[in-house]
Amino acid sequence: MKFKRIIVIVMDSVGAGDAPDAAAFGDAGADTVGHIDARVPLRVPNLRRLGWGNIAHIHREPTEVIGSYGLMEEQSAGKDTTSGHWEFMGNIVETPFPTFPHAFPPDLLQAFTEKTGYGYIGNEIASGTEIIERLGPDHFRTGLPIIYTSADSVFQIAAHNDVIPLDELYRICEITRKEVCVGPYEVGRIIARPFIGTQGHFIRTGDRRDYSRLPKKKMVFSYLSESGRFVAGVGKIGDIYAHIGLTESYHTGDNPADMKALTEQLLAHRDREGLLMANFVDFDSQYGHRRNVEGYAACIEAFDNMLGHFLPLVQPDELLMITADHGNDPTWKGTDHTRERVPLVVYSPALTEAVDLGIRKTYADLGQTIMDNFSLGQLPSGTGFLSELR
Ligand SMILES: O=P(O)(O)O[C@H]1O[C@H](CO)[C@@H](O)[C@H]1O
Ligand SMILES: [Mn+2]
Ligand SMILES: [Mn+2]
Numbered sequence: 001m002k003f004k005r006i007i008v009i010v011m012d013s014v015g016a017g018d019a020p021d022a023a024a025f026g027d028a029g030a031d032t033v034g035h036i037d038a039r040v041p042l043r044v045p046n047l048r049r050l051g052w053g054n055i056a057h058i059h060r061e062p063t064e065v066i067g068s069y070g071l072m073e074e075q076s077a078g079k080d081t082t083s084g085h086w087e088f089m090g091n092i093v094e095t096p097f098p099t100f101p102h103a104f105p106p107d108l109l110q111a112f113t114e115k116t117g118y119g120y121i122g123n124e125i126a127s128g129t130e131i132i133e134r135l136g137p138d139h140f141r142t143g144l145p146i147i148y149t150s151a152d153s154v155f156q157i158a159a160h161n162d163v164i165p166l167d168e169l170y171r172i173c174e175i176t177r178k179e180v181c182v183g184p185y186e187v188g189r190i191i192a193r194p195f196i197g198t199q200g201h202f203i204r205t206g207d208r209r210d211y212s213r214l215p216k217k218k219m220v221f222s223y224l225s226e227s228g229r230f231v232a233g234v235g236k237i238g239d240i241y242a243h244i245g246l247t248e249s250y251h252t253g254d255n256p257a258d259m260k261a262l263t264e265q266l267l268a269h270r271d272r273e274g275l276l277m278a279n280f281v282d283f284d285s286q287y288g289h290r291r292n293v294e295g296y297a298a299c300i301e302a303f304d305n306m307l308g309h310f311l312p313l314v315q316p317d318e319l320l321m322i323t324a325d326h327g328n329d330p331t332w333k334g335t336d337h338t339r340e341r342v343p344l345v346v347y348s349p350a351l352t353e354a355v356d357l358g359i360r361k362t363y364a365d366l367g368q369t370i371m372d373n374f375s376l377g378q379l380p381s382g383t384g385f386l387s388e389l390r
Contacts (some may be wrong), residue, residue: 001350001351001386001389002373002374002386003317003318003319003348003350003373004273004317004318005266005269005272005273005274005275005276005317005318005319006275006276006318006319006320006321006368006369006370006373007262007266007275007276007277007278007314007318007319007320007321008085008088008264008275008276008277008278008321008322008323008370009087009278009280009321009322009323010051010085010277010278010279010280010299010323010324010325011280011283011303011323011324012030012081012236012279012280012281012282012283012284012324012325012377013032013283013288013325013326013327013328013337014033014140014277014283014285014300014324014327014342015031015033015322015324015325015326015327015328015329015338015340015341015342015343016031016032016033016034016071016301016327016340016341016342016343017030017031017033017034017056017057017071017340017341018030018031018054018327018338018339018340018341019073019074019339019340019341020073020154021075021339022340024078024339024340025338025339027092027327027329027332027338027340029081029106029340030327030329030332030338030339030340031057031209031327031329032050032288032327032328032329032330032338032339033056033057033058033295033300033342033343034056034057034058034196034293035293035329035330035331035332036095036293036297036300036330036331037056037057037058037059037297038057039294039297039331040293040294040297041058041059041177042297042300043301043303043304044058044059044300044301044304045063045304045308046304046305046307046308047300047304047307047345048061048063048065048145048313049063049064049065049066049067049071050065050066050067050322050345050346050347051065051067051068051345051354052069052343052345053065053139054069054161054356055069055070055071055343055344055345056343057135059088059142061130065354066347066354067345067346067347067351067354067356068345068346068351068353068354068355068356068385068388068390069343069345069346069354069355069356069357070303070342070344070348070356070357070358070359070360070385071341071342071344071358071359072323072341072342072359072360072362072363072365072366073206073296073341073359073360073361073362074087074326074362074363075087075340075361075362075363075381076093076094076344076363077090077093077094077095077096077150078097078152078153078188079154079326079327079337079339080097080153080154080337081114081152081188081189081210081236081240081279081283081284081325081327082153082188082189082213082240083097083099083188083244084324084325084326084342084363085204085237085239085240085241085279085325086219086241086361087362087363087364088220088323088325088363088364088366088367089219089221089241089364089367090218090220090222090364090368090371090379090380090381090382091215091217091218091219092212092214092364092380092381093360096153096243097153097185097186097187097188097213098153098184098185098187098385099149099151099152099153099185099187099282100125100149101125101151101311102297102377103123103124103125103149103318104123104147104149104155105228105298105331107146108180108181108185109123111179111180111230112176112180113317114149115119115175115176115180115191116175116176116180117143117174117180118145118172118257119142119144120145120146120147121135121139121142121144121145121146121147121210122135122146122147122148122158123147123148124148124149125140125148125149125150125151126148126149126150127150127202127289127290128148128156128158128193128289129202129204129290131146131148131158132146132158132193132202132204133161133199133200133202134158136199136202136218137199137264139159139160139163140160140227142162142195143163143164143230145157145158145159145164145169145172146153146158146159146193147294149269149280150335150336151334151336151337152188152189152337152369153187153188153189153328154187154188154189154190154191155176155181155187155190155191156188156190156191156193157169157172157173157176157190157191157192157205158193158194158195159193159194160194160195160196160202161194161195161196161197161205162196166207167192169192169194170192173190173209173211174194174211176190176211177190177211177213181213185213186213187213188212188213189210189211189212189213190210190211191208191210191211191236192207192208192209192210193208194207194208204254205253206253206254206257207253208285209239210239210240211239211243212240212242212299214240214242215241215242215244215323215372217380218265218369219241219245219367220245220275220367220370220376221241221245221246221275221381222244222245222372223245223371223374223376224245224246224274224275224374224376225247226347227245227274227374227376228247228373229272229274229275230247230269230272230273230274230275231245231246231248231274231275231277232246232247232248232249232250232269232275232276233246233248233249233250233277233278233304234249234250234252234258234261234265234277234278234279235250235251235252235258235261235278235279235280235281236251236279237249237278237279238251239251239276247274248265250265254281254282254300255280255281255282255283255299255302255303255306256306258278258279258280258281259278259280259303259306260280262276262278262310263310266313266314266318267313270315273374275370279313280303281329281342282299283299283300283303284300284337287299287326287330288328288329288330288337288362289335289336290329290330290335291331291332291335292330293331294374296330307322311347312350314347314349315349316348316349316350317350318348319346319348320346320347320348321344321345321346321347321366321369322343322344322345322347323342323343323344323345323363323366324342324343325337325342326338326339326340326342327342327350329342341359342363344357344360344366346385346389348389351389351390352390353390355388355390356390357385357388360383360385361383362381362382364379364381365382365383365384365385367379367382367384368381368382368383368384369384369386372384372386372387373386
C-alpha cells in the first residue's frame with residue numbers, strides 16, 4: 001500500500017528504555033516513559049490505541065490497538081537532536097560532533113570575540129534556565145552574552161531581549177555558525193536562547209533558534225523535493241535539517257502551536273504528495289532537561305489529548321508515524337539526554353491490522369519507508385517497513 005502524504009511527529013526526547021549501547025553513554029537503566037509512568041501513571045488513551053502499551057513500559061490498561069508499533073535503535077555516535085533527526089532521514093552520524101566537557105577553549109572564545117565583536121560571560125557546562133538566573137545580574141551590568149554548553153555538541157548563546165535585541169542575538173549566532181565554530185569546532189548546533197522578564201522570573205521565549213551544521217550526506221527531504229513533492233517542516237524541523245530539502249517551514253513556539261500548525265498544513269496540502277514533519281520540543285526543553293517528572297507527565301498527557309483531535313483528520317491516503325529522537329529521563333542523574341530506544345507507532349485509517357514492527361536497528365528505517373512509499377530508491381542505511389503494514 002502507498003500513501004499520498006506521510007506525516008511524521010517527533011516527540012522530542014520521549015524515549016522508551018535504555019538502548020543496548022546505553023552503558024557507553026552512562027545511561028544503562030534509563031527509561032524516560034517507563035520512569036515517568038512509574039511515578040505518575042500516564043493517561044494516554046490515544047497513544048495506547050496506536051500501540052504504546054506494547055512498546056513503552058507503562059502500566060497495563062485494556063485497549064484496542066489500531067496502530068502498528070515498534071522500537072528503533074540509534075546507530076549514530078551521539079544522542080542529540082541533530083544526530084537523531086539526521087538518522088531518521090538516512091544520514092547516520094559516524095564521527096561524533098565535537099563536545100566540550102571542560103567548556104570552550106580560549107582560542108575558540110578569542111575567535112568569538114574577534115568575529116562578533118562581543119565578549120562573553122559564562123563559558124560553562126550548564127542548564128539554560130539555571131545559568132540565566134545565576135548570571136542575570138552580570139549580564140545586565142556588562143551587556144555581554146551568556147555562553148554555555150552541555151553534554152551535547154552545542155554552543156548556546158543566551159541574552160535578555162532588553163540587553164541584546166533579538167535580531168542582534170541572531171546575527172551573533174549566524175557569525176558564530178559561519179565563522180567561529182568551524183574546523184575542529186564545528187558543533188552540531190549554535191542555539192540562540194533569548195529570554196525576557198525580571199531577575200528570579202526570567203522566561204525563555206519561543207524565539208529560540210537552532211543553527212545546525214551542514215549535513216554532508218543527502219537526506220530524504222532532498223530526494224522528495226527534487227521529485228516535485230512538498231516537504232513541510234513544523235517547529236524546529238527546518239533548523240535541525242539546516243533548511244536543506246524543505247519546500248516550506250513553519251517555526252513555532254510550543255507544543256500546542258506545533259499541533260495547530262501541523263493541522264493547518266495537513267489541511268492545506270490535501271491536493272499534493274509529500275511529507276509533513278513536526279518536532280514537539282516541550283517534552284525535552286521544558287521538562288526533560290529540567291528533570292521535572294510531573295511536568296513531563298502532564299506534557300505527554302496534553303499531547304495525547306491533542307492527538308485525539310488530530311487522528312480523526314488523518315485520511316486513508318495518509319500515513320502517520322510518531323516517534324522520538326533520543327531519551328531525556330527526568331528521573332536520571334544530571335540534566336542531559338539519555339541513550340534510549342525510541343517508540344514508533346504508525347497509523348492510517350487504510351490499515352486494518354496492528355502489526356508488531358519489532359526492534360528496528362536504525363532510525364533510518366523510518367526514512368527508507370518514506371523513500372519506498374514514493375519509489376525514490378535506497379538510502380545508504382535503512383530497511384523500510386511499508387511492506388509489513390497491513
Ligand atoms: O539547558 P538548556 O538550555 O535547555 O539546554 C539543553 O538544550 C540543548 C539542545 O536541546 C541541550 O544540549 C541542552 O543543553
Ligand atoms: Mn531532541
Ligand atoms: Mn535537548
